[in-house]
Amino acid sequence: MTDLPASGIHGHPHRRIDGRAKVLGTATYAFEQDVDAATYLYPLQATIARGRVRRIDTSAAEALDGVVAVLTHLNAPRLADTDDKEYAVCQSDEVAFRGQFIGAVVAETQEVARHAASLVSVEYDEQPHQVVLPDDDKGLDDPDEVNAGYPSDTAQGDVGAALADAERLVDETYSTPMEHNNPMEPHTSVAIWSAGSGDGDASLLLYDSTQGVHSVRRTLAPVLGLKPERIRVVSPYVGGGFGSKGLPHAHNVLVALAAQLTGGRPVKFALTRQQMFTLVGYRTPTIQRIRLAADGDGRLTGICHDVIEQTSRIKEFAEQTATATRMMYAAPNRRTSHRLARLDVPIPSWMRAPGEAPGMAGLEMAMDELAERCSLDPIELRVRNEPDIDPDSGKRWSGRHLVECFRTGAERFGWADRGEPGARRDGDWLVGLGVASSTYPAFTMRGSTAEIAYVDGRYVVRIGASDIGTGTWTTLSQIAAEALGVEVEGVRLELGDTDLPMATVEGGSSGMASWGSTVVAAVDAFRDRHGKDPEEGATARAETPEHADRKKYATHSFGAIFAEAAVHADTGEVRVRRMLGVFDVGRIVNPPTARSQLVGGMIFGLSMALFEHSVMDARTGHVVNHDFAEYHIPVNADIADLDAIWLDHEDTNANSLGAKGIGEIGTVGSPAAVANAVYNASGVRIRDLPITPDKLIAQSGSTKTGSPQSGHM
Amino acid sequence: MIPAAFDYLAPTSIEEALAALSSDADEVKVLAGGQSLIPVLRLRLAAPTLVVDLGRLPDLAGVRDDGGAILIGAMTTHDELTREPLVSEHATLLAKVAQTVADPQVRHRGTFGGALVHADPAGDFPAAALALDAEMTIVGPSGPRTVPAAEFFTDLFTTAVSEDEILTAVRVPKHTGWGSHYEKFHRSAQMWSIVGVAATVRLDGGTVVEVKVGLTNMASTAIRAAAVEQQLVGQPAAPEVIASAAERAADGTSPPTDVNGDADYRQHLAKVLTRRALITACGC
Numbered sequence: 003m004t005d006l007p008a009s010g011i012h013g014h015p016h017r018r019i020d021g022r023a024k025v026l027g028t029a030t031y032a033f034e035q036d037v038d039a040a041t042y043l044y045p046l047q048a049t050i051a052r053g054r055v056r057r058i059d060t061s062a063a064e065a066l067d068g069v070v071a072v073l074t075h076l077n078a079p080r081l082a083d084t085d086d087k088e089y090a091v092c093q094s095d096e097v098a099f100r101g102q103f104i105g106a107v108v109a110e111t112q113e114v115a116r117h118a119a120s121l122v123s124v125e126y127d128e129q130p131h132q133v134v135l136p137d138d139d140k141g142l143d144d145p146d147e148v149n150a151g152y153p154s155d156t157a158q159g160d161v162g163a164a165l166a167d168a169e170r171l172v173d174e175t176y177s178t179p180m181e182h183n184n185p186m187e188p189h190t191s192v193a194i195w196s197a198g199s200g201d202g203d204a205s206l207l208l209y210d211s212t213q214g215v216h217s218v219r220r221t222l223a224p225v226l227g228l229k230p231e232r233i234r235v236v237s238p239y240v241g242g243g244f245g246s247k248g249l250p251h252a253h254n255v256l257v258a259l260a261a262q263l264t265g266g267r268p269v270k271f272a273l274t275r276q277q278m279f280t281l282v283g284y285r286t287p288t289i290q291r292i293r294l295a296a297d298g299d300g301r302l303t304g305i306c307h308d309v310i311e312q313t314s315r316i317k318e319f320a321e322q323t324a325t326a327t328r329m330m331y332a333a334p335n336r337r338t339s340h341r342l343a344r345l346d347v348p349i350p351s352w353m354r355a356p357g358e359a360p361g362m363a364g365l366e367m368a369m370d371e372l373a374e375r376c377s378l379d380p381i382e383l384r385v386r387n388e389p390d391i392d393p394d395s396g397k398r399w400s401g402r403h404l405v406e407c408f409r410t411g412a413e414r415f416g417w418a419d420r421g422e423p424g425a426r427r428d429g430d431w432l433v434g435l436g437v438a439s440s441t442y443p444a445f446t447m448r449g450s451t452a453e454i455a456y457v458d459g460r461y462v463v464r465i466g467a468s469d470i471g472t473g474t475w476t477t478l479s480q481i482a483a484e485a486l487g488v489e490v491e492g493v494r495l496e497l498g499d500t501d502l503p504m505a506t507v508e509g510g511s512s513g514m515a516s517w518g519s520t521v522v523a524a525v526d527a528f529r530d531r532h533g534k535d536p537e538e539g540a541t542a543r544a545e546t547p548e549h550a551d552r553k554k555y556a557t558h559s560f561g562a563i564f565a566e567a568a569v570h571a572d573t574g575e576v577r578v579r580r581m582l583g584v585f586d587v588g589r590i591v592n593p594p595t596a597r598s599q600l601v602g603g604m605i606f607g608l609s610m611a612l613f614e615h616s617v618m619d620a621r622t623g624h625v626v627n628h629d630f631a632e633y634h635i636p637v638n639a640d641i642a643d644l645d646a647i648w649l650d651h652e653d654t655n656a657n658s659l660g661a662k663g664i665g666e667i668g669t670v671g672s673p674a675a676v677a678n679a680v681y682n683a684s685g686v687r688i689r690d691l692p693i694t695p696d697k698l699i700a701q702s703g704s705t706k707t708g709s710p711q712s713g714h715m
Numbered sequence: 716m717i718p719a720a721f722d723y724l725a726p727t728s729i730e731e732a733l734a735a736l737s738s739d740a741d742e743v744k745v746l747a748g749g750q751s752l753i754p755v756l757r758l759r760l761a762a763p764t765l766v767v768d769l770g771r772l773p774d775l776a777g778v779r780d781d782g783g784a785i786l787i788g789a790m791t792t793h794d795e796l797t798r799e800p801l802v803s804e805h806a807t808l809l810a811k812v813a814q815t816v817a818d819p820q821v822r823h824r825g826t827f828g829g830a831l832v833h834a835d836p837a838g839d840f841p842a843a844a845l846a847l848d849a850e851m852t853i854v855g856p857s858g859p860r861t862v863p864a865a866e867f868f869t870d871l872f873t874t875a876v877s878e879d880e881i882l883t884a885v886r887v888p889k890h891t892g893w894g895s896h897y898e899k900f901h902r903s904a905q906m907w908s909i910v911g912v913a914a915t916v917r918l919d920g921g922t923v924v925e926v927k928v929g930l931t932n933m934a935s936t937a938i939r940a941a942a943v944e945q946q947l948v949g950q951p952a953a954p955e956v957i958a959s960a961a962e963r964a965a966d967g968t969s970p971p972t973d974v975n976g977d978a979d980y981r982q983h984l985a986k987v988l989t990r991r992a993l994i995t996a997c998g999c
Contacts, residue, residue, distance in 0.1 A: 113717050120719070120759065274716075572987045573900065574980075617974050627974050634902060696980030703983075 015593050016490060020239065020475040029239045032209040033190035033272045040192075041070050043260050043271040044115035045253075046105035046122055047280070048097040051131035051623030052346040055095040055104055055124060062121035063107055068114035071263035072122070074105035079262045081255070082227025087316035088349050089225045091255040097126065098316040099133075099348045100623035101280030103252055108260050108269055131346040133623040135287050135312045142310065142341040148322040149356055150443075150510070156328055156394065159335030161295075164304025168295030172372045176292060176364035176689045178673075179615040181285040182278065182625070183353050184635060185470075187211055187241025189282050190272040191254050195261035205232040206258055212237045213247040213468050214507030215500045221250050226258055238498040243470040244606075245352030246282040248509040253281055279628035283351025284616065286311040286321050290364035295335075300376035300383045302333035307365065309340045314349040318342070321350065322357030326441055326670070327365050329556065332389035346623055352509065354606055355666035358442055359673065363610065363691060366438035366674030370681065374423075380437050380678070381408045381417065381562075392556030400555035400655035401662075403586040404439060407562035407649065411437075411584035414647075415564040424685030431568040431577075436679030440561035440671030444588070444653065444662035445512040448546045451503035452517070452524035454482075456536040461486050463495045463524075466502035467517045472665060473595025474513060480591055481518045481659070485525035487534075503543065511559075511663030514591060518659045520546045549657050557656040559663055561585040563604065563671035567679035569686075574695030574702075576612055576680055581672070583646040588653040588662035596664050600646035603668020609636050610669070611676035615692050718756035725768040729854055729881070732767055736879045737856060740765035745881065747790060747829030750821045775828075775883060778802060784850075787885045789828025794819070796827060806887045808895035808915045812843040815897055818905045828882045831867070834874045834936065836971070837907035839899065841868050841937035842929030846913045849887045855880035868936035893917045898992035899931070900984055902975060908932050909975045910984040912940075912964070914992035916952070923947050928993070933970040933985055942966040943989055952997040961990035 023029035030036070048055075060072040075092045084090035091103050104124065109115035136142070145154045165171065192209040206228060212218050215235040223230040240247065253273060261269045273281060288311045295304035307327040313319050324338035353359075373380040385405050391398055411417070420435040427433065453464040463482045469475045475495060483490045496502055506516050528542035566580040583604050590596045613634040616625045627633045646668065652660030673691060681687045686701045722740070726732040736743055744763040746752055747770075755761045769775060775790040778799045785801045787809075796802050796813035803810050809827075816822055816830075816839055830840045831851070844851075844864040851862045853876050862875045869875060876882050895915040899908050911931030917924045926947050928940040942963035950956045965982035972978045 116716065117719065573984065615974075631906070632974055637903065639903070694976075696976045699980055699983050700977075 013590060016476055016480055018473060018476050018595065019479055020469065024239070031187055031190070031239050031241060032192055032211045032237060033270060035192055035209040037192060037194065037268040039267045041108045041110060041264055041267050041269050042112040042115045043106050043108050043257055043269050044112065044119045045103050045256060045277065046107070046119055046124070048100055048102045048104050050097055050126045050128045051100045051133055053097050053126045053128040055097065056127045057125040058105065059123045063118035066114065066118045066121065068110040069107060069118045070110065070267070071108045071260065072105065072118070073108070073260050073263060078259050081225050083224045086225070088252055089255045091252050091259060099314060099346055101348060103256050106256055106260050108264060131623055133345050133347050133618055134620045135289065135310065135343055135345070137289050137310065139310050139341040142343050145318060145320040145340060145342050148320040148325070148340050150322055152322050152325050154320065155339040157337045161304045161306050161335040161337040164295045164335035165293055165306065168303060169298045170296040170300065170372060170375045172292065172294040172368050172375060174292060174368060174371060174689055176290045176367055178288045178360040178363055178610065178691045180287040180618060181353060181610065181614045182616050182633065183244045183246035183283060184278065185242025185244055185246065188273045188275060188278055189247065189251065189253055191257045192268055192270045193257040193261035194266070194268045195258065196266060204228060206261070208233065208235045208254065208258070210235055210237050210254065211240050211247055212250070213240065213243040213470050213509055214505070215468065215498060216466050216504050217248070217507040218250045218254065219500045222254060222258065225255060233500070235500045236498065237468060240468060240470040243508065244354045245356065245509065247470065248352050248507050251282045275630065276628045279616065279625045280348050283349060283353065285353035285356065285360065286313070286350040288321065288323050288360045290323065290361070292364050292368040294368055294372045296372055296376060300372070300378045300386050302331055302387045304335040305331065305333045306336070307338045307361070309361070310343065311340065312343045312345050312347060312350065314347055315344045317349045319350045321360065323361040326358045326362050328394040329392050329558065330365065330439065330441060331387040332393055333387070336393065354603070355442060355669040358666070358670045359607065359610060362438070362440065362670045363673040363677070366671060367677050367689065370436065370674070370678040371687070381412060384408065384439055395556050397554065397556040400444065400557040401586065401588070401651055401653040402558065402560055403649055403651055404560040404562065407560060407584040407586050410649065411562045411564050411582055415580070415582045417564065420682060423682050426683070428568065430571050432571055432683045433566065433568045434679050434682030434684070436565045436567065436675050436677065436682050438563050438671040438674035438678060440563055440583070440667050442511055442559045442663065442667040442670055444515065444557040444559050444656045445510040446519060446549065446552065446657040447506040447510070447512045447516040450505040450517055450520040450546045451543055452520045453503050453541060453543045454524045454528040455541040456532070456538060461488065461493050463493055463521060464502045465497055465505050465517055465521065466500055467497045467505040467513065468508040469497060470508055472508070472513070472599055473592055474508070476595060477514060477591040478517060478521055482521050482525060485522045511665040511667065514661050515657045515659055515663055516546060518591070518661060519657055520544065522659065523547045547658060551655060552657065555655045557662070559585065559587045559667045561667050561671055563675035565675040565679040567676060567683050569680055569684040569698060574698035576693060576695070578608055578642065578676055580643045581608065581675070583668055585646060585648045585667060586651055587648055587664050587667060588651065588656060589660035590648055591661060597646055599664045600668040601644055603666060604644060604646065604672045605636055605641055606669040607672020608676055610691060611673040612692050716757045719759055719762040721763050722765045723768065724765060725771045727771050729772060729883070732769065732772060732881060733854065733856060733879065735765065735767045736881070738765065743767060743878070745769060748792065748824045748826040750817070750825035750829070751833050751835070769881070781886065784886045784888045787827055787887060789826060789882045789884055791827045793822040793825050793827065797822070805889040805891050806847055807893065808843050808847060808890070808897065808913055809887065811895060812839045812897045812913060815839060815899045827885065831885065832874055832876050832882050834868050834872050835907070836871060836935055836937070837932040839897065839908060839911055839931055842911060842913040842931040843897065844885065845937050845939050846915050846927040846929035847887050847890060848927070849885050851875070851882055852884040852886065853880050854883050871935040890915055894996040894998055896992045896995035898988040898995070900988055910981050910988055912985065912988040912992040914989070914996045916993065916996045918952055918997060921952055923950050923952050923997070928989060930964070930968070930985060933965070933968045933981060938968065940964045940989060952999050954994055954999055957993045957997065958990050961986050961993060964989035
């Protein structure tokens with residue numbers, strides 16, 4: 003663990019404030035909220051990939067004891083705004099993907115609801131569907147922009163000429179799989195609808211598992227035709243999100259519709275693990291053609307990154323896969339593009355490090371290949387191509403210490419021991435080292451407000467932020483305590499409720515920079531108005547401060563990820579024996595929770611490299627491995643010696659707090675670091691993630707001779 | 716999740732059980748240890764109208780000596796197979812296979828007979844039953860009959876036991892003094908085999924006198940690796956000899972392709988695992 007200078011309360015380890023309640027089970031998650039006369043929802047889901055519901059017979063379900071209501075497109079309350087087709091739930095007979103909601107049963111118990119749902123018979127008019135990402139871009143769409151508002155395509159210089167004249171060239175295609183967000187706590191929602199006396203005074207109380215109560219309210223209000231202040235969203239504890247809980251999804255609308263049919267009784271809905279594979283977003287599969295041109299010394303002359311990815315026919319989500327390539331390395335000639343296949347599939351969405359995770363997997367594998375073709379150490383190749391300014395925007399870096407990350411990591415990890423591919427053997431295992439760069443934008447989102455109140459001798463900090471398990475309860479309390487000049491125990495934080503002041507979503511690794519800056523500003527406002535000795539009940543508020551200098555800089559976090567992989571010569575099994583991430587992420591507020599974020603991110607990336615792959619059945623549009631028996635996420639046995647450390651560079655150019663965000667960067671470089679280590683171990687380059695034993699064996703068989711007992715892969 | 720409603724019967728005699736199976740219920744399922752049936756019911760992949768629980772039938776569990784063979788009651792649990800001295804002495808392979816099945820909870824509830832009749836191609840016991848030349852005792856309306864393991868597994872999840880019959884016991888010829896091993900390849904500890912190899916071998920002064928190899932998940936049923944057996948008989952039990960014979964483990968197979976591995980990979984694994992299983996079984 004890096005020791006940071008003791009400059010105040012933050013930077014010092016503090017136990018999780020919410021830890022005790024979670025361990026004791028007294029922290030109430032959305033589904034556990036104690037509401038009177040609860041009813042339970044079980045959804046009806048389309049069993050075709052595209053078409054229309056011709057006939058739906060709910061009579062048997064309605065006749066069942068304990069059924070409160072059956073919702074279909076025929077009786078669903080009308081929504082006020084159906085432009086966003088993800089939220090236009092049960093508003094027509096159209097089916098746009100397999101698993102889409104076509105109705106719901108609400109009953110006295112979950113079991114009755116589920117049984118009643120099985121009694122609903124549905125007939126469809128099926129239409130031909132296309133659910134598999136094509137591997138060429140003919141006829142694909144060029145989106146207006148990609149996620150987070152970046153342009154779809156960029157170009158500088160003459161990349162064609164650079165490729166034609168390259169002394170060293172990589173021209174390879176990399177692919178990353180469809181992956182699904184699987185937080186431990188599934189998406190859950192409890193809706194209580196009050197009809198009011200008519201005329202627009204209906205209201206909705208929603209207990210929701212979300213990364214942003216205010217974003218749920220703001221998104222749902224126009225859909226439901228309610229003024230935002232008529233919706234209250236409460237979400238004090240969340241068991242993981244990874245982006246899928248960053249925005250509401252169709253289940254929130256479904257439960258809000260159903261709650262209008264129960265006479266005011268609450269409706270509880272928890273998605274099953276299998277339903278999570280259809281309804282709450284996922285990471286698009288990507289096919290990335292990457293071309294790197296370099297001179298004989300390994301200096302890049304051209305970078306070209308062309309991406310094919312998918313979205314749903316009914317709603318566009320264009321993953322920003324190539325955006326990191328725009329800023330990562332210096333090269334005078336550069337081009338990136340994204341092309342979208344619109345398929346009859348569920349709607350992709352945010353999944354931890356959308357864009358950077360798959361895009362840097364491709365780019366950093368390609369850099370490894372370029373290093374070999376230039377006979378350069380992979381770290382040296384990256385050092386030679388380190389840009390002085392952001393090549394994309396032309397701005398200065400707010401702080402970029404990538405080379406220091408590599409140097410620090412190389413020494414700690416024993417990088418000098420790396421040998422030629424396939425050269426190191428430990429019994430039946432081939433052992434190798436790999437490295438990759440990591441990066442993630444350092445976002446500070448404006449638009450939050452924090453309130454400080456002095457109540458019963460303590461400072462109450464109110465902000466409608468979220469803690470999805472990342473440690474926000476603790477870190478925001480630490481930041482407030484330091485700004486106030488009191489112990490953490492002198493602060494009582496309130497978050498996760500739209501009754502609290504507006505806060506931006508917990509996404510884009512922006513939470514601490516955005517909310518932390520806002521809390522500090524509110525403390526300043528409080529002290530300005532009330533001084534050091536406030537009266538009981540004194541309050542003050544402030545919004546996220548403008549950080550005037552920020553626009554002058556390109557603000558990004560950086561990291562270097564090292565991995566040691568062992569590949570079994572006979573079976574192709576891969577074990578990641580060691581991983582080290584060295585990060586340049588600005589100020590660290592709470593080392594234990596920060597380390598969890600970074601290490602957790604690295605595990606996420608390791609999982610992308612080796613395990614996760616949602617397998618789409620082309621015939622049915624169904625993800626066949628839609629549970630934890632078949633969709634493998636890492637367990638303890640998969641994770642050996644894994645560590646994350648950070649450099650001591652607070653980045654006050656990026657924001658006043660100096661913190662750059664830590665939630666996603668661990669995920670970004672890790673897939674390529676593992677893939678490159680597997681290559682160094684085995685001499686086999688797999689460009690199609692995940693790297694599974696069958697691919698390694700098949701590839702080794704086609705490139706080398708050797709039978710199992712010969713001991714060569 | 717709970718199963719759809721069904722009628723439940725726990726007969727206390729074979730006659731009563733057979734009568735239930737011949738009843739006019741729409742769909743009858745036999746419950747042994749329930750380690751496959753109950754999840755299937757809970758997922759509502761099956762919705763029988765009647766479940767007949769064999770748990771209260773007398774004399775269906777336990778292992779006894781039957782002269783040249785041991786007789787294993789169909790309701791004997793996997794865990795009992797791992798601890799039963801008769802099995803350890805005369806059918807070591809079975810004890811070793813039983814140790815690899817799923818997790819301790821499943822091994823304490825799951826039954827040998829249930830696993831055989833379920834006939835999951837990825838299940839571990841069928842390959843061992845083939846390798847040990849087991850004989851199945853099946854009781855039906857017209858009395859008991861005996862079916863050799865080689866004729867028992869007829870297709871995916873399908874055996875010679877018809878809907879009105881019950882597997883009551885498995886007769887395993889004594890393989891006293893044979894070497895054995897089960898080599899299993901799976902993604903995580905409690906998961907099904909991607910491929911498994913059950914090998915048992917009788918040596919005489921370092922020469923392979925008899926050898927039998929059963930393969931898990933290399934076809935729609937467990938199968939024997941006949942080519943390996945033929946090549947190895949009469950040969951010295953040496954690693955290079957075994958490795959050469961193991962190269963034939965996938966001869967004539969057409970294994971499935973699924974999310975855990977394609978057919979080519981399974982064929983490759985069969986060779987690797989056969990080599991490992993035989994080397995361990997031979998102790999060389």
